[in-house]
Amino acid sequence: MLKDKHIAVYVTGGIAAYKSLGIVRALIKQEAIVQVIMTDAAQKFVTPLTFATLSQHPVITDNFTPQTSPDDFIPHIQLALWTDLAIVVPATANIIGKMANGIADDITSTSLLATTAPKLIFPTMNTDMYDNPAVQKNLQTLQEMGIQIVEPAEGFLAEGMTGKGRLPELSVIMNAIENNFTEKKLAGKKVVVTAGGTKEAIDPVRYIGNRSSGKMGLAMATVARDLGAEVTLITTVDAPLAGMNIIQVQTASEMMQQLQDVFPTTDALVMAAAVADFKPLHVADQKIKKNDDEDLFTIELTKNPDILKTIAATKNKQFVVGFAAETQNLLSNAEKKLAHKNADVILANNVANEGSGFGVDTNRITLLQKNHEPTTWPLMSKIDVAKKFWDFYINR
Numbered sequence: 566m567l568k569d570k571h572i573a574v575y576v577t578g579g580i581a582a583y584k585s586l587g588i589v590r591a592l593i594k595q596e597a598i599v600q601v602i603m604t605d606a607a608q609k610f611v612t613p614l615t616f617a618t619l620s621q622h623p624v625i626t627d628n629f630t631p632q633t634s635p636d637d638f639i640p641h642i643q644l645a646l647w648t649d650l651a652i653v654v655p656a657t658a659n660i661i662g663k664m665a666n667g668i669a670d671d672i673t674s675t676s677l678l679a680t681t682a683p684k685l686i687f688p689t690m691n692t693d694m695y696d697n698p699a700v701q702k703n704l705q706t707l708q709e710m711g712i713q714i715v716e717p718a719e720g721f722l723a724e725g726m727t728g729k730g731r732l733p734e735l736s737v738i739m740n741a742i743e744n745n746f747t748e749k750k751l752a753g754k755k756v757v758v759t760a761g762g763t764k765e766a767i768d769p770v771r772y773i774g775n776r777s778s779g780k781m782g783l784a785m786a787t788v789a790r791d792l793g794a795e796v797t798l799i800t801t802v803d804a805p806l807a808g809m810n811i812i813q814v815q816t817a818s819e820m821m822q823q824l825q826d827v828f829p830t831t832d833a834l835v836m837a838a839a840v841a842d843f844k845p846l847h848v849a850d851q852k853i854k855k856n857d858d859e860d861l862f863t864i865e866l867t868k869n870p871d872i873l874k875t876i877a878a879t880k881n882k883q884f885v886v887g888f889a890a891e892t893q894n895l896l897s898n899a900e901k902k903l904a905h906k907n908a909d910v911i912l913a914n915n916v917a918n919e920g921s922g923f924g925v926d927t928n929r930i931t932l933l934q935k936n937h938e939p940t941t942w943p944l945m946s947k948i949d950v951a952k953k954f955w956d957f958y959i960n961r
């Protein structure tokens with residue numbers, strides 16, 4: 566996909582600069598043509614020689630290198646015109662500020678300003694710097710300008726703090742890069758994805774919930790968007806995803822209501838949400854107080870609607886996908902769901918298996934469809950599961 570694509574990799578001065586070496590390697594492996602540009606600060610972390618060796622190309626470090634051929638007469642303009650995709654990795658608060666405000670005071674900021682090709686940035690910095698309103702405002706400006714931003718990951722930071730600010734995993738980075746060259750095979754399709762566990766209120770402060778992280782649903786929505794679909798994501802979890810219509814809900818009833826509105830015009834529905842089967846029969850108006858004399862407390866539950874079953878019963882052209890998260894008898898339980906819920910496909914996974922439980926980034930899926938033998942996919946990242954699923958949908 567990246568073969569012969571011209572990728573300009575801008576490295577700015579953060580500790581994650583050393584990780585950009587791995588990105589350059591991955592790009593070269595995919596036969597992209599890589600031009601690295603480094604700020605002065607970046608060169609304090611990693612030498613241009615290292616990047617030059619890995620990218621198989623001299624690194625551009627300043628605007629005033631003497632002309633060596635008629636082609637590099639005006640370096641920043643030549644570079645800008647050459648570029649198919651510009652990535653800034655890591656992107657410091659400094660370059661984010663410059664890009665948001667049109668400042669051009671070195672080869673990096675000047676070339677980025679001159680580049681009309683798509684731009685993709687990976688902010689990485691200390692959590693407090695990232696949260697600073699000035700940085701957030703600049704990021705907002707960049708987003709409004711159509712610059713792609715991949716949020717930093719949470720975890721252990723170089724300065725010893727734990728928080729948001731790390732460079733995301735290589736697979737996430739490569740996915741964001743490749744997305745710029747993906748054929749839009751779902752263009753014109755309307756896709757609805759549900760994600761997360763529903764929260765069924767007990768009283769104004771408490772609810773019954775489950776362990777679903779929503780990651781599988783978010784991956785399904787992300788990949789569908791990247792393939793050009795018009796995506797509506799109905800979610801109970803936070804979804805910092807651009808380029809789709811996001812509807813936040815809490816309960817199964819709210820999810821059902823929202824789905825009923827969009828389903829008639831939907832091409833494909835993916836029910837990745839973990840919908841609670843039961844909800845409290847009565848929701849207390851006020852916070853329930855504990856009674857010192859009673860050790861037992863009973864909440865009466867009533868059945869939630871089976872959203873998938875109800876919605877799928879009204880389908881005509883829609884392709885409907887359900888999930889089956891099981892801890893035993895995976896196949897027989899999933900087969901039953903396929904029949905009972907009127908789904909076209911059930912994606913089954915044993916949540917008791919290592920690597921496919923709630924909250925992890927990987928999943929092992931068995932795909933079931935009527936009149937076909939089940940197929941089991943190897944353990945893979947949830948993004949790869951989503952890619953494989955949409956590939957199946959496109960080619961079915």
Ligand code: C5P
Pocket residue numbers: 817836837838839840841842869870871872873874886887888889890902
């Ligand atoms: O019956 P079970 O909960 O195992 O079925 C899982 C599938 O059915 C998932 O796709 C889930 O989103 C959907 N579901 C639903 N409404 C419910 C329960 C599950 O749509 N009340």
